[in-house]
Amino acid sequence: KAWSSGGSMGTARYLLGSCGSQTAALGFGGYSGANKNQTEEYSGFSWATGGNLNTARWGMAGAGSQTAALSAGGFVTGPSALTEEYDGSSWTVQNVMPTAMRDTTGAGTQTAAVTCGGSTPSGLSGATFEYDGTNWTTSPGSMSVARSTATAFGIQTAAIVAGGNEPGINSAEQYNGSTWTAVNNLNSPVYSLASAANGTTSHGITFGGASPAGTGLTQTEEWDGTSWAISSATLAAGKWKLGGAGNASAGLKFGGGPP
Numbered sequence: 001k002a003w004s005s006g007g008s009m010g011t012a013r014y015l016l017g018s019c020g021s022q023t024a025a026l027g028f029g030g031y032s033g034a035n036k037n038q039t040e041e042y043s044g045f046s047w048a049t050g051g052n053l054n055t056a057r058w059g060m061a062g063a064g065s066q067t068a069a070l071s072a073g074g075f076v077t078g079p080s081a082l083t084e085e086y087d088g089s090s091w092t093v094q095n096v097m098p099t100a101m102r103d104t105t106g107a108g109t110q111t112a113a114v115t116c117g118g119s120t121p122s123g124l125s126g127a128t129f130e131y132d133g134t135n136w137t138t139s140p141g142s143m144s145v146a147r148s149t150a151t152a153f154g155i156q157t158a159a160i161v162a163g164g165n166e167p168g169i170n171s172a173e174q175y176n177g178s179t180w181t182a183v184n185n186l187n188s189p190v191y192s193l194a195s196a197a198n199g200t201t202s203h204g205i206t207f208g209g210a211s212p213a214g215t216g217l218t219q220t221e222e223w224d225g226t227s228w229a230i231s232s233a234t235l236a237a238g239k240w241k242l243g244g245a246g247n248a249s250a251g252l253k254f255g256g257g258p259p
Contacts, residue, residue, distance in 0.1 A: 001233040003220075006252070007046040011038045014257040015103075017062035017071050018243030019197050022252045024066040025245035026050070026086065029074060030255060031058040039086065041066055042245075042252065051090035055082055061106030062197070062243075063113040063131075070110045070131065073101035079120055083131070085110055097129055098138050103148035105164075107197065108156040114139070114175060116161050119148040124165065128175065130156060141179035145171050149191045151206055151244070153199035160201055160223060163190045167212040172228070174201055184227045190217060194244030196251040201225060203248045208256060210240040216258045222248060 009027060016030030023044030030036045037056035040047045053071060060074030060082075067088035074080050081096040097115070104118030111133030118125055126143035129136050143161065150164030157177035163169060168189035173180045186206070193209025202225035209217050216238025220231040235253060242256025 001231055003233050003235055003253070005236065006044075007042070009040055009047050009254055010049065011036065011040065013038075013255050014241035015058035016243050016255045017060045017074070018194070018245055018254070019062040019064050019069050020066040020245045021198060022246035022250040025252050025254070026062070026066045026069050027243045027254055028062070028069070028071060028086070029053055029057050029060055035076065039091070042254070051086070053091050054084055054093055055080075057082065059102040059104070059118075061104045061115040063106045063108045064110035068110040070106070070113050072106060072113070072115050072131070073097055073104045073118060075102040078102075079118070083136070095135055097136050099125070099127060099129075101125065105150050105152040105161065107152045107154045107159040112156040114152075114156045114159055116152060116159075116175070117143055117147045117150055117164065124148055128180070139178065141175070143173055143180045144182055145169065145173070151193050151195040153195045153197055153204045154201055158201045160199070160204055162186055162195070162206055163193050163209060166191045166210075167214070168210065186221055186228050187230050188217075188219065188221075190219075192240040193217075194242045194253060194256075196244055196246045196248055198245070198247040199223070200247075205231070205248045205251055207244065207251070207253060208235055208239045208242045216240050
């Protein structure tokens with residue numbers, strides 16, 4: 001197992017939204033001196049320009065595929081409830097989330113997504129929202145640990161969330177479509193990390209992020225359905241607030257920056 005270099009993005013940024021597979025990934029929004037609205041599509045070798053988000057923002061949840069993606073929440077001039085869908089060429093504004101969120105995370109598809117946690121104007125949240133392709137509903141289950149800057153992978157009815165909360169926690173939880181259950185912790189506390197978005201509750205990976213000391217991490221952790229193990233595969237450089245796509249056997253990391 002190892003990480004190797006791929007093609008570089010056209011626009012450097014961090015705090016971006018992400019989704020898709022290793023050979024068909026999508027990166028959108030983010031921040032680098034200003035809020036970004038640019039979208040880029042990855043082919044497995046190189047990045048190409050896609051359609052811009054209607055509203056530039058960072059810290060949003062991403063879900064879906066390169067040709068059917070979802071962007072939810074994020075920061076504009078404050079936490080936002082904005083929702084947009086991507087069809088492979090352009091973004092369309094959809095119904096807003098129940099609560100404005102920044103630094104939220106998500107999993108699933110464009111028509112069956114789940115978002116969890118984030119920061120609201122009143123503080124950290126453990127709220128969970130589900131999207132059916134048209135409308136948002138608030139799940140009866142909230143995470144046992146309110147968190148932001150976490151990462152999630154899986155589907156709407158079977159997802160894993162891990163880490164978050166500067167200066168970093170190691171707790172992880174599993175969602176079954178209605179409730180969250182605590183599972184074994186990551187080996188290290190970490191925030192602003194990423195994961196292979198198409199991982200499953202039986203096999204997934206997280207990578208990068210920042211340590212409680214504010215150091216960018218190169219570490220990869222692998223979930224086997226029961227516990228986390230530190231992988232021998234390490235990133236070439238410590239990155240946080242990065243994007244992730246793919247699965248546990250074919251992951252992709254892009255964007256991000258040093259703390």
